[in-house]
Amino acid sequence: MTLILTASELDSLVDMPRTIEAVERAFAEISDGLAHQPAPGSLHLPASDSRFLPMAAVSGPSGLASVKLLSDIPGNVERSLPTQRSTLLLVSQTTGETLAILDGRIPTRVRTAAASAVASKALARAESSVLGLVGAGALAVAHVEAMLAVLSIRTVVVWSRKASTIEAFQRQIAHLELNVVIAPSAQFVVESADILCTLTPASEPLVFGKWFQSGLHVNAVGARPRPDEREIDSEGMIRSRVFVDSLSTALTKSGDLLIPINEKVMTAEQVQGELGDVITGKTPGRTDSDDITLFNSVGIGMLDLAIGRILYDRALQQSVGLEVDLSS
Structure with a gap:
């Protein structure tokens, strides 16, 4: 089963101290070779200023692979819409099952702040x-x-x-x-x-x-x-x-x-x-x-994976979200 989590549901699940700990571990996993973090590509067409960035990662300790598709669309200002939107996909590293699909706004904001906290603690x-x-x-x-x-x-x-x-x-x-x-x-x-x-x-x-x-x-x-x-x-x-x-x-x-x-x-x-x-x-x-x-x-995608693991686990514990059988 795949768990669908909306922005409002994710907002209720955020735990900043745990996210900071997870982000710090994620950086260490990259350093120690326990996670793979490729540079994201940038997809765009010559006639458009929009960019689409697939941000992928895989982590041994977390048991997950993930990809977040970030849409960067400056023209959305004229539409009174956010210039950046994203969706995060979490997949079992063991079976390849799609575990969860998350709206990306809350995870991106929280893991970005957590990364700054980790950097400030270190530097x-x-x-x-x-x-x-x-x-x-x-x-x-x-x-x-x-x-x-x-x-x-x-x-x-x-x-x-x-x-x-x-x-x-x-x-x-x-x-x-x-x-x-x-x-x-x-x-x-x-x-x-x-x-x-x-x-x-x-x-x-x-x-x-x-x-x-x-x-x-x-x-x-x-x-x-x-x-x-x-x-x-x-x-x-x-x-x-x-x-x-x-x-x-x-x-x-x-x-x-x-x-x-x-x-x-x-x-x-x-x-x-x-x-x-x-x-x-x-x-x-x-x-x-x-x-x-x-x-x-x-x-980087590894930070999306890190917070995705926390939010997914907390959602299961609290029975939050909509479960869908994508293979049915």
């Missing part, structure tokens, strides 16, 4: 207490929840172009009783933060390396997986010790990385390594309190 200064957010949407809310699970965050400095987005953000995190500072600019956020998360679908830089302070850790999260779009300028990449979720993915999909490489102001060899190798001790992370570290988070 940020342990005493970091000020979280800076460029962008204040649902992904920002998830990042606050994730960071609180791994670090003693006391202050959140946030900027967004829209006052209504800031107001909604404040309402959604009010119960956490944090000191929230509404920043007048992205520069104010960057210069105030111990940990900075960039969470916008910007195509041109919003964050500039000249603003980076010693000891900063950056999670570069929001840019679409396209080689010509970025949130961080080239100086920001050059000034940082850069780590990635997957080098093969970043070198085909990350404009934050590829643009400075194409400008010949940075080389691929300057990337310090993959986050999984930091977690397993194969690659050093922060080497000094003054280091500026940057996690370039493009998004």
